[in-house]
Amino acid sequence: MIRLALSSVIALLLxxxxxxxxxxxxxxxxxxxxxxxxxxxQNLQDEKQETKTETESGSSDTQTKSSSxxxxxxxxxxxxxxAESAASENISNAATEASAAVSDRIxxxxxxxxxxxxxxxxxxxxxxxxxxxxxxxxxxxxKSAPIGGLSKESLLESLKGYRAGDLNRYGMGALxxxxxxxFGDKELEKLAEYISSLK
Numbered sequence: 001m002i003r004l005a006l007s008s009v010i011a012l013l014l015x016x017x018x019x020x021x022x023x024x025x026x027x028x029x030x031x032x033x034x035x036x037x038x039x040x041x042q043n044l045q046d047e048k049q050e051t052k053t054e055t056e057s058g059s060s061d062t063q064t065k066s067s068s069x070x071x072x073x074x075x076x077x078x079x080x081x082x083a084e085s086a087a088s089e090n091i092s093n094a095a096t097e098a099s100a101a102v103s104d105r106i107x108x109x110x111x112x113x114x115x116x117x118x119x120x121x122x123x124x125x126x127x128x129x130x131x132x133x134x135x136x137x138x139x140x141x142x143k144s145a146p147i148g149g150l151s152k153e154s155l156l157e158s159l160k161g162y163r164a165g166d167l168n169r170y171g172m173g174a175l176x177x178x179x180x181x182x183f184g185d186k187e188l189e190k191l192a193e194y195i196s197s198l199k
């Protein structure tokens with residue numbers, strides 16, 4: 001619009017330069033100049049108003065975009081915080097479960113170790129010595145062969161058989177079962193190991 005107004009003014013000035021210098025013509029030129037000046041001023045004012053409106057509108061759009069960008073950033077930050085919190089909780093739960101599992105495993109191993117360390121074959125044999133002799137040299141109740149020095153494997157097999165009630169050598173199955181039924185596998189193993197060491 002400014003260009004159009006300037007073109008109009010330039011055209012009028014050129015026309016004015018080419019026109020005759022009559023007073024009437026001079027009045028017309030003065031009137032045209034004044035009209036062109038007013039038009040130019042009005043156009044400039046309109047341009048200023050349009051620019052102001054566009055600036056305000058752009059500022060409003062910028063503010064809207066800015067506030068929606070801030071909202072999106074805040075939402076993203078909130079989502080990240082929630083994800084971090086959930087991950088932290090999952091890690092904490094996994095660590096607690098792993099710690100409990102490790103503690104249980106340690107306790108199991110302690111019990112196994114305690115059983116293997118605490119079980120004394122000599123103490124277990126004390127209740128056998130009355131029939132089999134201190135060194136396993138006697139025939140129990142005058143029926144069985146001496147057991148001292150037999151292999152650990154054969155002794156363990158016999159002891160497990162008596163405990164299960166599957167073995168009845170020399171008619172001693174019921175008596176032997178009552179003697180070894182309370183022994184666990186580790187205890188039977190330690191007992192067999194001790195008897196095999198007797199000479």
